Amino acid sequence: MRNTYITPDTAILAAKAGERGLAFESKVVNQAMQYRGTEMDPQTARAIELMLRGSSAPAPNDAELQAELSAILTDMNGQYGAGKYCNAAGECRELQELESILAESRDYDELLDVWQGWRQVSPPYRKQYQRFVEIANQGAVDFGYKNLAELWKGGYDMDSHTFTIEARGLWDQVKPFYDELHCHVRAVLSDTYGADKVSLDGPIPAHLLGNMWSQTWDNLYPMLEPFEGVASLDVTAALKAQDYDEVRMAKTAEGFFTSLGLPALPESFYQNSMLKKPRDRNVVCHASAWDIDNGNDPRIKQCVEVNEEQLGTLHHELGHIYYYLMYKDQPSSFKGGAHDGFHEAIGDTIQLSMTPAYLKKMGLVDEVTESYEATINKQMKLALEKIAFLPFGKMIDEWRWKVFSGEIAPEDYNAGWWKLREEYQGIKAPIARTEADFDPGAKYHIPGNTPYTRYFLSFIMQFQFHKALCEAAGFDGPLHECSIYNNKTAGTKLGTMLAMGQSKPWPDAMEALTGQRSMDGSAIIDYFAPLNSWLKEQNKDRSCGW
Numbered sequence: 328m329r330n331t332y333i334t335p336d337t338a339i340l341a342a343k344a345g346e347r348g349l350a351f352e353s354k355v356v357n358q359a360m361q362y363r364g365t366e367m368d369p370q371t372a373r374a375i376e377l378m379l380r381g382s383s384a385p386a387p388n389d390a391e392l393q394a395e396l397s398a399i400l401t402d403m404n405g406q407y408g409a410g411k412y413c414n415a416a417g418e419c420r421e422l423q424e425l426e427s428i429l430a431e432s433r434d435y436d437e438l439l440d441v442w443q444g445w446r447q448v449s450p451p452y453r454k455q456y457q458r459f460v461e462i463a464n465q466g467a468v469d470f471g472y473k474n475l476a477e478l479w480k481g482g483y484d485m486d487s488h489t490f491t492i493e494a495r496g497l498w499d500q501v502k503p504f505y506d507e508l509h510c511h512v513r514a515v516l517s518d519t520y521g522a523d524k525v526s527l528d529g530p531i532p533a534h535l536l537g538n539m540w541s542q543t544w545d546n547l548y549p550m551l552e553p554f555e556g557v558a559s560l561d562v563t564a565a566l567k568a569q570d571y572d573e574v575r576m577a578k579t580a581e582g583f584f585t586s587l588g589l590p591a592l593p594e595s596f597y598q599n600s601m602l603k604k605p606r607d608r609n610v611v612c613h614a615s616a617w618d619i620d621n622g623n624d625p626r627i628k629q630c631v632e633v634n635e636e637q638l639g640t641l642h643h644e645l646g647h648i649y650y651y652l653m654y655k656d657q658p659s660s661f662k663g664g665a666h667d668g669f670h671e672a673i674g675d676t677i678q679l680s681m682t683p684a685y686l687k688k689m690g691l692v693d694e695v696t697e698s699y700e701a702t703i704n705k706q707m708k709l710a711l712e713k714i715a716f717l718p719f720g721k722m723i724d725e726w727r728w729k730v731f732s733g734e735i736a737p738e739d740y741n742a743g744w745w746k747l748r749e750e751y752q753g754i755k756a757p758i759a760r761t762e763a764d765f766d767p768g769a770k771y772h773i774p775g776n777t778p779y780t781r782y783f784l785s786f787i788m789q790f791q792f793h794k795a796l797c798e799a800a801g802f803d804g805p806l807h808e809c810s811i812y813n814n815k816t817a818g819t820k821l822g823t824m825l826a827m828g829q830s831k832p833w834p835d836a837m838e839a840l841t842g843q844r845s846m847d848g849s850a851i852i853d854y855f856a857p858l859n860s861w862l863k864e865q866n867k868d869r870s871c872g873w
């Protein structure tokens with residue numbers, strides 16, 4: 328309710344409801360802790376273990392702290408959701424409008440204005456975030472963990488240290504490819520904006536990458552298209568020309584899932600979801616999916632606009648919804664993704680099957696061009712989304728892990744953030760930043776307190792899933808040409824994995840789907856092999872790195 332109706336009244340209601348939730352959680356955890364180490368059957372032991380690691384904002388035992396934690400989270404989320412930037416001319420814009428400018432404008436100063444403007448939303452809750460860290464750390468201690476970072480890293484069926492090493496290993500696998508992409512994009516940006524603005528040996532100014540957080544760069548595709556005009560797939564134009572609206576877009580996404588033999592969405596989904604941004608009130612527009620009433624009334628909330636990116640996001644959200652639907656008969660402790668990265672990966676896996684041939688079938692592109700040039704173009708567009716994202720997906724929780732453990736002190740929040748942005752992504756703030764700023768807070772998942780490593784893992788695993796499903800479908804060819812649309816064998820394989828929920832350790836779910844028991848970056852690297860060679864050729868006389 329609060330998310331679709333941000334007012335002072337709903338702040339009170341949501342904070343109260345959150346408080347009750349935290350009190351209940353605290354009680355359950357304290358009960359569960361008493362059974363640690365007791366002998367019991369493996370399923371019960373797992374259910375108890377899951378209760379102890381379930382929360383991203385663990386409740387301290389103290390009731391006053393529970394109330395304070397709930398109020399802070401409600402308030403930060405609301406401030407972000409209601410955020411606006413009014414420029415010098417007095418024009419006020421909400422986040423999605425600002426994002427469109429960053430996506431489309433190529434005017435350095437206009438981009439800078441919008442980039443710094445949105446970052447004025449977060450300093451007002453910097454102090455609250457600091458307090459949140461103190462209280463949630465206390466909660467983690469009350470749950471039996473050293474701090475909140477240890478609790479977050481403990482959610483992967485292995486000890487937190489092993490997980491840290493696993494995640495680092497995945498990053499090491501993909502970093503060389505990211506470096507090639509970075510090198511090429513920087514060179515093109517330097518050509519476009521001038522070497523005085525984009526130097527050829529340093530990090531890239533963060534406002535030039537077509538995205539508010541520089542997390543995906545596919546909006547720069549027109550500037551970076553390797554072979555001009557070859558097989559350009561303008562899905563946005565087709566959606567608009569055919570008068571798609573938010574419901575038809577959602578039905579298109581649903582149609583992919585049902586083509587696999589998965590069930591239709593319940594009628595309540597369309598009645599109860601928020602698919603359009605209301606005009607009369609503030610809402611949290613950041614897309615999300617909700618498992619209301621144990622799989623019986625699943626809903627999404629998204630301010631759908633008619634374009635390709637939003638169609639992608641609808642598939643992403645429906646991935647969550649289909650997980651809810653498929654594990655609905657599990658006992659409540661096992662309703663959940665095999666780990667949080669699995670939950671994020673489902674809808675994205677489906678999107679990898681939205682090949683030109685599929686889009687043609689849907690009437691969203693006119694013709695399918697098959698050539699080396701077409702492949703490279705298509706891979707470039709996808710890499711600007713999927714490869715560019717990886718270091719961002721990794722660094723957000725690097726920052727939070729350090730904040731929770733105290734390695735980054737409150738007085739260094741912003742400097743610590745930019746150090747990681749530079750180290751991982753090779754980008755820099757376009758204007759001086761100080762500790763009066765709170766740039767991490769300008770990203771939804773910080774005030775919303777949603778862990779982020781899940782997306783990093785998802786972006787790696789979705790290529791493993793795609794590969795496995797294509798194999799199940801009997802596809803024999805390069806994976807970027809495979810679509811599992813309409814394939815019931817692949818659908819059954821996916822559905823079986825989804826129905827496991829979190830009843831088993833995640834390697835079991837991974838094995839059910841892929842035959843492998845670990846996360847592995849080789850699928851994403853193999854997928855992009857053609858583009859990787861092309862980039863190496865482009866970069867051969869450049870000096871890469873920052």
Ligand code: X8Z
Binds near residue numbers: 613614615640643782
């Ligand atoms: O937050 C999301 C989803 C909701 S779970 C829309 N994503 C991340 C982001 O927007 O930062 C999807 C990809 C990364």
Ligand code: ZN
Binds near residue numbers: 643644647670
């Ligand atoms: Zn998601």
